[in-house]
Amino acid sequence: MKKSCIKVLKREGEPLRRALLEMDLLDNSARIISEGEHLYLPLTEEPQESQLMNLAGEFELTEHEFEEQKGQLRFEDLLDDIPHFELVGDIALIEDDVSEPEKVADAIMKVKKNVKTVLAAMSPVEGEFRTRRFKVVAGEDRTSTTHKEYGCKYYIDLERAYFTPRLATERSRILAQISADQTVADMFAGVGPYSIMIAKKSQDIRVIAIDKNPDAVEFLRRNVELNSTSNVEAIEGDANLEAQKFAGLADHVIMNLPHNANEFLDAAVKLCAPNATIHYYDITPEDDLFDSSLKLIEEAAKKAGRTSELVDSRVVRSYAPHQLNVCIEVRVI
Known part of the structure; x- marks a missing residue:
């Protein structure tokens, strides 16, 4: 049977296979094909552009003949x-x-x-x-479970704290930007999917993980122990207030609070060390993906007597009809 698929070099195949699994795009009813230096990963459906942007490495969207996985219920x-x-x-x-x-x-x-x-x-x-x-x-x-992602484990009760697996590849992308000697402020840490993944990269990374939800912080502290990441400081509190205690310390500030992150921009700038990067997430209409949000970040930096420059802006995923989840990355000078 002929199916849409992704062609990728074998050495880059496993991370891509995991990412497709996380997005429920890998078709397990068809057998993965190995030819020469490449793998062909069968897809359940044609990926959206935002989904393709979430896939790391070099790959090609194509078609190929696949054999059915015998005995695999579909x-x-x-x-x-x-x-x-x-x-x-x-x-x-x-x-x-x-x-x-x-x-x-x-x-x-x-x-x-x-x-x-x-x-x-x-x-x-x-x-x-x-x-x-x-x-x-x-x-x-x-409603509780333990979720595994990129070598990390997260205990979560889905009714007591927010969690989505659909940002796994995005979290990995942020991880690649962080160096071993840096400090990261995760302003809305939840159960720790950004914080713990980053902390596991190196014990020399300091992670300041803040959340207002006491249940989320309870799970965060449990997950710190579960993943042996003693370099995560789990803090229960309002990020606007907690930022005062860590002013000027963060090399990276993660603002994963779509819809409301703009209310915390002054605090985010306060957290920034010189040349720090703010990773700002928002839900925006398709006719104004980045401009309005970028203006808010620039105004917050200016208010603090600092300047800012755009590093990157990208669509993370579709959120609703005509609305997209975006990430804007800005360096604060």
Whole structure:
């Protein structure tokens, strides 16, 4: 059978395969092809441009003939439409508007043998602590799990703290920019997916991880122990206030709070050491992806008597119709 696929050098194949798995784009019903120096990774669907931008390394989007994985149960064998879902540890997340959720959940558990629970989201991300409400559709009655990502482990209760696996590749991209002797301020650290990955790179990196949600900080501290990252300082508090204690110390400031990060820009600039980089995340309309957000960052720097320069701006992923999750990286002089 002929399928869309990604052609990549064998030496770069494993990270790309993991990234495709995280985005639920790798088609496990087809056997990966090895030819010469290249691998051909079969896709479940044509990737969106934002998804392709999340894939590191050199690769080519193409087509190839694939053999079916014999004995591999497929969603097509059980359902008319392939369901969209996220995997967090051994939990699968579906939306509450899925038709026949019990049937979909049953199919997920049969095809994805590692899934022990299927949850349906009963609300959007909401409230001060950015949490969601879920109901158990199938499997074990729980909302907690341990998620593995790029060699790190994260304990998480999905109803008590926000977490998404869809930013795994983005977190890895930020990691590549950080040197062993630097200080990183993660202003909205959650359970620690940025902080812990960065801290594991080198014990000489200092990570200041802040979050206002006491449950998130509880899990963050647990994850610090789970990953042996004693160079993470887990702080429960408002980032606007905590920034006063670490003024001028950070070489990198991570602002992963889409929708509300603009409310913390003055604090982010205060955290910045000379020539520090702010990694600012936002949800923006497709007709104004970067300009308005960049202007807010420039104004905050100017207010503090500093200057700023754009390092990079990029689309991270689609968020909603005509809205995109973007990252703007600015150096504060």
